[in-house]
Amino acid sequence: MPRARPEPVQVVKQRRDAALRALVEGVPYMRFLNISFDRRGDELTGVLNFDEKLIGNPFLPAIHGGVTAAFLEVTAVITLSWENLFSRIESGEIDAEDIATNRSIRFPKTIDFTVDYLRSGLPRDAYARAFVSRSGRRYASVRVEAWQDNHARPFAQSTGHFLMPQPAAAKD
Numbered sequence: 001m002p003r004a005r006p007e008p009v010q011v012v013k014q015r016r017d018a019a020l021r022a023l024v025e026g027v028p029y030m031r032f033l034n035i036s037f038d039r040r041g042d043e044l045t046g047v048l049n050f051d052e053k054l055i056g057n058p059f060l061p062a063i064h065g066g067v068t069a070a071f072l073e074v075t076a077v078i079t080l081s082w083e084n085l086f087s088r089i090e091s092g093e094i095d096a097e098d099i100a101t102n103r104s105i106r107f108p109k110t111i112d113f114t115v116d117y118l119r120s121g122l123p124r125d126a127y128a129r130a131f132v133s134r135s136g137r138r139y140a141s142v143r144v145e146a147w148q149d150n151h152a153r154p155f156a157q158s159t160g161h162f163l164m165p166q167p168a169a170a171k172d
């Protein structure tokens with residue numbers, strides 16, 4: 001019995017990118033802040049695209065602390081959601097259209113979230129990467145770092161704990 005041919009790499013990449021785009025575009029606040037995600041293999045990097053509306057202190061100028069915290073939290077939530085949905089996307093159980101139209105895709109809920117502001121966020125693009133320390137069926141722990149020009153010099157970092165979404169109960 002011949003084995004099925006694997007899908008071409010470009011088809012797999014397009015499916016993954018479309019699913020990630022649908023996940024991100026489903027959150028209006030992320031569109032408002034102009035947050036996008038860059039996917040390289042299984043690693044996600046959040047990108048806070050600079051806009052003047054993000055400035056909190058025009059005298060420095062510096063990115064608003066609330067925008068920084070939101071960016072870090074969104075990066076953590078999307079990374080957890082991506083990891084949670086990845087196997088379902090790979091198996092073909094769900095695709096980008098399902099994510100865009102399916103209201104049953106639920107995000108992790110924040111239990112607590114602590115932000116350390118290390119220096120002022122400059123008026124330019126910012127990047128963040130989340131590292132999942134623990135992810136179980138009910139609970140996840142995540143650390144996030146944000147930087148601008150130099151990854152070795154973060155301007156903010158955070159830790160958070162999240163309640164993971166439970167699978168929808170089967171209807172009789």
